[in-house]
Amino acid sequence: MDISPKPPKAPRKTRMGAVFFENALLFLLLDAFFLKGVFLAALFPLFTGQDEARHYNTIQYIAEPFEKTWPMEPRAHKENKNELLDYNFSQEIIGVGQAAEVDAIRGGIFRTADFSSGKGYDGKNENTIREKSWQPRNTYSPPDIATPGLYHRLGAFFEWALSGHDLLVRFYAIRIMSVALGTVAIFLAFMIARALRFDRHISLLFAALVAFQPKFSMYTTNINYDALLIPTFFLFTLGGILSLRDGLTLRNGAILLVSTILGVLTKQTAFILLPVLFILLSFHLLRHLSQKRSRFLSFTLFFLVLIGGLSFLASHPTVKNIFPTHLSRTEILTSFEKYRSESLTPGRLALSSRTYWGALGWNEDIISRRLTDVLWPIEGLAAIGLLIFFIFKKPEFLPEKRLVAFLVLMILALQLGIRAADWSIFRLTGALDLGAPGRYFLPNLATHFLLVFIGFGALVRSREFLRHLLVASVILFFAFSFYLTVSVVAPRFYL
Secondary structure, three states: OOOOOOOOOOOHHHHHHHHHHHHHHHHHHHHHHHHHHHHHHHHOOOOOOOOHHHHHHHHHHHHOOOOOOOOOEEOOOOOOOOOHHHOOOOHHHHHHHHHOOHHHHHOOOOOOOOOOOOOOOOOOOHHHHHOOOOOOOOOEEOOOOOOOOHHHHHHHHHHHHOOOOOHHHHHHHHHHHHHHHHHHHHHHHHHHHHHOOOOHHHHHHHHHHHHOOHHHHHHOOOOOOHHHHHHHHHHHHHHHHHHHHHOOOHHHHHHHHHHHHHHHHHOHHHHHHHHHHHHHHHHHHHHOOOOHHHHHHHHHHHHHHHHHHHHHHHHOHHHHHHOOOOOOHHHHHHHHHHHHHHHOOHHHHHHHHHHHHOOOOOOOOHHHHHHHHHHHHHHHHHHHHHHHHHHOOOOOOOOOHHHHHHHHHHHHHHHHHHHHHHHHHHHHHOOOOOOOOHHHHHHHHHHHHHHHHHHHHHHHOOHHHHHHHHHHHHHHHHHHHHHHHHHHHHHHHHO
8 A cells, every 4th residue: 555645735736826827828829820811911022822823813713603604714623834824723812923923933942023113111003003993703624623622611601701802811701710710720739638638838839849849830921721731630649639538429429420531521631630630439339348338339339430431431532542453463562663763762852851840941050951851860859759659657647558558540541641642643644743741641630749749758657757848849930930921921022
């Protein structure tokens, strides 16, 4: 029997005060991320985000009347597109883009738009843009659009609600919508850490790491469906952890199903959530067969997901392309070996890593190009720590092993899903047209950070040392993000 004296509990008022203070810090973090995101959304000129003009054109296309009452001009897609006029965008996007000299920025990393001709705080030709000289309609057929998803439909609501305003108001309002979705992801990152039973202080530090990760901060200021895909992945991760920690309940099951549906409706990348969901439900089914209530819920959800998921996957053309059932085993092995030799090389993996962490490639300074390379050995140490975590007895302040195993499963699922899609396109075109850039792996950003620091926690075996390491990492990412904003992004577009 343990008869050692237990430390006295803190007074109730003290605990309530600490919780209030930490909640205030969380609100401050969310507020700071949102305001920073709005600033970055204004800092980046029109259509400079990844495929942003195409995604905004998709939103305009959805917001148009279903029946096109205006003349349509047949126009085949051009293979080599050097300026906005070469795309089958709406007349408004082309006209505003040319007036704002977007093509000048797209022409090279050392070219900027001319802002000197504006009057006062107005940009070049801003008065012309505000006069709405062009119609927000697609007159070229077929239009140049992305695969429409839930994000585009949300954006189309803002496009419709603000239809009386010029493109600048509508465009930046949708960018701010992306920032708001990124803010939701920060809150979910905090909730994931709390679900792993980290204390509120450490959970806040994990959320701050995500908030100041440069690529995430910049990417959630763009008009792009990944701004919605990322929080849906975070929500699914939260539901999976809660179900493994507390058992499968109606609440946890609903979180898993809703996040999967939202993800699939947003982007095809979320298809990989279906097999992960199937694995989770299979685990619960095997674990709770002896409990009548849990058995009924498990069987019901298991077969619903199994039948619905298999039917959906079997009928979807993208999934059919990923699995080359029409090829022989020899052809599959030959194709995969050729893909591996061209894609899974140190150079391409290093490039993917640099873009994942936020290096923009706009200059050759040591900080942007070398700092991200330093993270490779750091992550190697964390991987060794994870092996120690799973092999030996874990420190009491770290999460349960099955919860960490689920985080590893999420990393593997997204990696395999993206590589499979990349390989499928490589088989069709013979080139790395998809390329698996770093931004594709941002949906697992919170999971990645958690695994890295759980690995270090297993190495140092000290809660306080882990806390200090997290504080230092937050400061480092904040400094790197500030550096990129002030010394790279702003000079790129305005000097």
